Amino acid sequence: MSTTFEDPRKPAGFSPEDIGRIQAHAKLAPGEIAIGVVIGRTSEYFDFFVFGIACVLVFPAVFFPFESPLDAMLLAFAIFSLAFIARPIGTTLFMSFQRRWSRGTKLTIALFLLGSSTAGMAFLPGYTIIGSWAIGLLAFFRILQGIALGGSWDGLPSLLALNTPPERRGWYAMLGQLSAPIGFMIASALFLFLHTQLNHQDFIDWGWRYPFFVAFAINVVALFARLRLVVTEEYTHAMEERALEPIGIFDMLQRQGYNIFLGAFAALASYALFHLVSIFPLSWISLGTTQSINQVLTVQIAGAVVGILGIIASGIIADRIGRRTMLGTAAVLIGVFALFAPLLLGGNKLAQDTFILVGFLLLGLSYGQAAGSVTSNFEIHLRYTGAALTSDFAWLIGAAFAPLVALGLSSRFGLVAVSVYLLSGVACTLIALRVNRALAERE
Template identity: 85%
Template sequence: MSSTFEDQREPAGFTPEDLGRIHAHARLAPGEIAVGVIVGRTAEYFDFFVFGIACVLVFPSVFFPFETPLNGMLLSFAIFSLAFIFRPLGTTLFMSFQRRWSRGTKLTMAMFLLGSATAGMAFLPSFNTIGGWAIGLLAFFRLLQGLAMGGSWDGLPSLLALNTPPERRGWYAMLGQLSAPIGFLIAGGLFLFLRTELTNSDFIDWGWRYPFYVAFTINVVALFARLRLVVTEEYTRAMEERELAPIGIIAMIQRQGYNIFLGAFASLASYALFHLITIFPLSWIALGTTQSVDELLGVQIIGAFAGIIGIIASGLVADRIGRRTTLGTAAALIGVFALFAPWLLGGSKAAQDAFIIIGFLLLGFSYGQAAGSVTSNFEIRLRYTGAALTSDFAWLLGAAFAPLIALGLSTRFGLVAVSVYLLSGVACTLIALRVNKALATKE
């Protein structure tokens, strides 16, 4: 049976000398690993948030001018989901590249593909210029983003989790998650700056392309920050000692495939909330008249700082009560928040702002420990591949279709659809955590 979310045992099969070398890495490496994780993953989140924000502010006018604003957003969100659908395929494909060549080669290919796909969108002609080809190319670049995201897994979060003192694992687990609100801060700040400094016509004509250009530069910086770690002899040796290497996907599924879905569902409440706080409110406000999109972007930037506070708090709490209990507590809080979501988002400007700030705070608290569900549940030799696939399916099941489903159902049945979506994620998380606890008891 697999280890539990709270497992803090040393891996079996190591001699005392081996364990001594591993603990030497633990004393030297955690802070440096954390920096590499934050810088590297910030680039990935930036790319995805740029696309998500553009789905609301840009793509309906540029690629779907023949549709109503609502339908244009829904079609944009459908393309948005493609990256998450193709992400597991990217993981599988690039794992084979790593087995054939090296971790550094795989990471370089993935990050250049991610940056190139995002930057390529900046050069896309509009629908009025080349017709349906524009939509097809947008969808093609989006699925390339998904393949690249799957390939960008470098194992550093797993190495960080394994190379930290047991009593500080909650703290170090949350550090890599800080890249999500940081990525949103950069993406949201760029769009807000462009919208306030340019006329609407200039923004739609060419201004929106700038964040997509910037993506390539950010990805290059992130690539070198990560290569600085993953290709060095010290970290290569640490990866080998911890058996953090890719294995065949079929072997992974046959051995502990159930853990992929158990881990994915265990963090589903967090992933369900992710795009309902960052992307969906933009679409809802853009279609309404309560406040301007620029005002909401400003509030979301403040909310991102609240998310950082929530993530830091999750690390402190998890080290006191355990990661599994923290995830369960966060899910319960999201459930309470879901009950008030329709009233907040459908209310006054002050109520909508409260929805954003509280939502980001809860997102940070829950997402801060979501990585624990993808690093602690596998045998050591399966952890590298298992953690990557679990993360892929958590995004696919919880976040991929959230903006599309929430906007489509809310416009037809009201904002109660947001409550139902969040509560379904909460139920999945609590059930998965309960199942994991039951399985652990039988070990």
């Protein structure tokens, strides 16, 4: 049983003989797997960021016109969290689909459900037309998004981790994480274009619907890109050779269930920061008067570029100092950043832009290696299911309620609530890393 994080110098769970045998049979190049990971996950992040941005710019006026701007945004963020609650349910459901049919069938159903539920939101009438049914349908489609995202797990990140050279594990681990800032950048750029080209009434009436239509098209492209790998004989052979197949959820929990939560908490600082630099600043600034929505979106697009650079840097650094050290160091930096968060976000335009740009840099450095806590804590035959569930719970615990909690508490107690939220994530990460090390030393 392995409870250690992957050492970049030694593949976890394999002897030198195992590595030689696997490399001799593997036909999929790490670069090819990485491309599949980036394309597939970018579509998923795009869907979720389109919804998150709309929670600030659109949903308060369209679905909650009867509330104040602040309360309407809080209600939208409550619906935002539903997908993360539903995600583990989707993982469990679609794992059974894969055991009964195939990985390709499961992925096809999941991505069509994800694209359809996202596009379905584009057709929703507002509250003024159908009343509370509009809110109920929005919540229903959001839950379907979460179920679909849980079902879209294809095991490519785990396969990538097991197919990379030992000295380059940090580099290849970060490639799949590039999907997050890329998806956010595309979603923000699309909303920025529509928001600048349309007057406010046209944007609220029909302009906001276009990103949701685009999401369906992107999901179709991503589906074929992923199926190109998933249904090939080489991919199937590689997955079976490494025992990357779904097992029963209850069996998983009985054998190494503690590793799911250990892995989720080990990356919690990164996940706590995720929506606090992407969605929350847009909501906080939009309720104030320091700068316009278009200015914030422009800075956040620049922030996404900074985040990409941070993720790339994390791969280089992790290969030199180790992934666990990288996660711990990034968590400490996030803790320092948290202390200055109220001063920056509550300041003038320059201070707020600094919060966004520095936040994205730290997000890149931490999130770039967050997948290491997902792929390396489990016995090999448990890794496929364990990685999926660990990711689900990391998002649920760390990121699902971040915009709701941060905005709700900050509006009542001030921006110090952001500091407390981030510091709690940092504490959880450092404790989980210490527990992981203690378990490794004991074994």
